[in-house]
Amino acid sequence: MVEAAMECFHERxxxxxxxxxxxxxxxxPKGSVYNHFDSKEALAAEVMDRxxxxxxxxxxxxxxxxxxxxxRAHFEYLAADLERFSxxxxxxxxxxxxxxxxxxxxxRGKVDTGLRLxxxxxxxxxxxxxxxxxxxxxxxxxxxGRFLVNAWGxxxxxxxxxxxxxxxxxxxxxxxxxxx
Amino acid sequence: MVEAAMECFHERxxxxxxxxxxxxxxxxPKGSVYNHFDSKEALAAEVMDRxxxxxxxxxxxxxxxxxxxxxRAHFEYLAADLERFSxxxxxxxxxxxxxxxxxxxxxRGKVDTGLRLxxxxxxxxxxxxxxxxxxxxxxxxxxxGRFLVNAWGxxxxxxxxxxxxxxxxxxxxxxxxxxx
Numbered sequence: 001m002v003e004a005a006m007e008c009f010h011e012r013x014x015x016x017x018x019x020x021x022x023x024x025x026x027x028x029p030k031g032s033v034y035n036h037f038d039s040k041e042a043l044a045a046e047v048m049d050r051x052x053x054x055x056x057x058x059x060x061x062x063x064x065x066x067x068x069x070x071x072r073a074h075f076e077y078l079a080a081d082l083e084r085f086s087x088x089x090x091x092x093x094x095x096x097x098x099x100x101x102x103x104x105x106x107x108r109g110k111v112d113t114g115l116r117l118x119x120x121x122x123x124x125x126x127x128x129x130x131x132x133x134x135x136x137x138x139x140x141x142x143x144x145g146r147f148l149v150n151a152w153g154x155x156x157x158x159x160x161x162x163x164x165x166x167x168x169x170x171x172x173x174x175x176x177x178x179x180x
Numbered sequence: 181m182v183e184a185a186m187e188c189f190h191e192r193x194x195x196x197x198x199x200x201x202x203x204x205x206x207x208x209p210k211g212s213v214y215n216h217f218d219s220k221e222a223l224a225a226e227v228m229d230r231x232x233x234x235x236x237x238x239x240x241x242x243x244x245x246x247x248x249x250x251x252r253a254h255f256e257y258l259a260a261d262l263e264r265f266s267x268x269x270x271x272x273x274x275x276x277x278x279x280x281x282x283x284x285x286x287x288r289g290k291v292d293t294g295l296r297l298x299x300x301x302x303x304x305x306x307x308x309x310x311x312x313x314x315x316x317x318x319x320x321x322x323x324x325g326r327f328l329v330n331a332w333g334x335x336x337x338x339x340x341x342x343x344x345x346x347x348x349x350x351x352x353x354x355x356x357x358x359x360x
Contacts, residue, residue: 015195154334
């Protein structure tokens with residue numbers, strides 16, 4: 001049921017999805033959704049937890065790769081995931097962050113926490129890179145980590161609007177210029 | 181009525197806003213909204229046109245400022261506009277792009293066109309900067325223009341989720357490092 005909800009929310013947004021849509025996608029009666037979740041918001045919170053796990057933050061701690069290629073591999077993983085849906089669904093953090101920040105303190109908190117954890121993980125790898133002398137830019141790992149995560153979010157949004165991979169490719173071009 | 185709709189859509193999103201909300205904000209009866217607009221989507225399209233004008237793209241053609249300070253002044257204008265609502269409303273291009281790209285081809289087209297025009301305008305000023313030798317980075321004006329506009333969108337999203345100016349400040353730090 002959480003999978004079905006994720007699919008609906010991801011494609012149509014929170015306010016664009018009815019409990020009936022989720023029940024239909026899951027192949028269960030509408031009432032059984034409410035047997036498991038108090039509200040659509042509670043279900044969305046569960047979806048966010050599951051989505052966060054699917055982002056594979058642990059890739060950023062894979063020390064078999066050097067720091068910069070490791071960060072790049074993580075963004076490439078995310079890009080491949082977006083490409084499954086022709087970049088048309090975007091990222092759930094961005095989608096829910098945009099749509100629900102003013103509507104649900106719970107969802108906003110989950111998005112904020114997810115983005116903070118991700119930013120920290122990226123920044124730590126950038127600190128490794130700097131320690132190894134593998135970071136050319138004068139920006140600090142902290143400045144760069146925050147910027148990369150936010151710039152990624154913007155590229156994903158643009159890819160969604162354009163229905164094209166080009167903005168994500170543009171992100172990698174600047175990544176290679178800034179980080180490598 | 182378009183102003184009232186913009187306020188509602190900006191704060192609560194498209195799907196989170198009812199025609200009744202717009203009528204109440206405008207201080208008119210619900211029926212009179214439908215007298216002027218065939219659908220909520222048609223009203224949203226009108227809102228997007230008005231919002232695009234309020235972005236003051238013409239600032240990018242103000243030749244009394246040198247190219248790099250001119251681009252910075254434009255982003256500062258946008259930041260000040262976001263700050264009026266404590267960064268909590270975000271940018272309508274981003275909001276509608278996220279929420280409606282899969283729901284309305286008309287709105288998606290307006291967002292896509294708006295972002296393309298803005299990107300072109302920024303890129304043209306970056307080309308001026310390059311011609312004057314005022315652009316340090318090895319990136320092309322085209323790469324940089326596309327990246328800056330997308331990174332801005334991501335920073336605005338993050339500011340909305342965090343309810344804080346910090347991501348926008350981070351954008352300016354990297355702007356100064358990349359562009360100046």
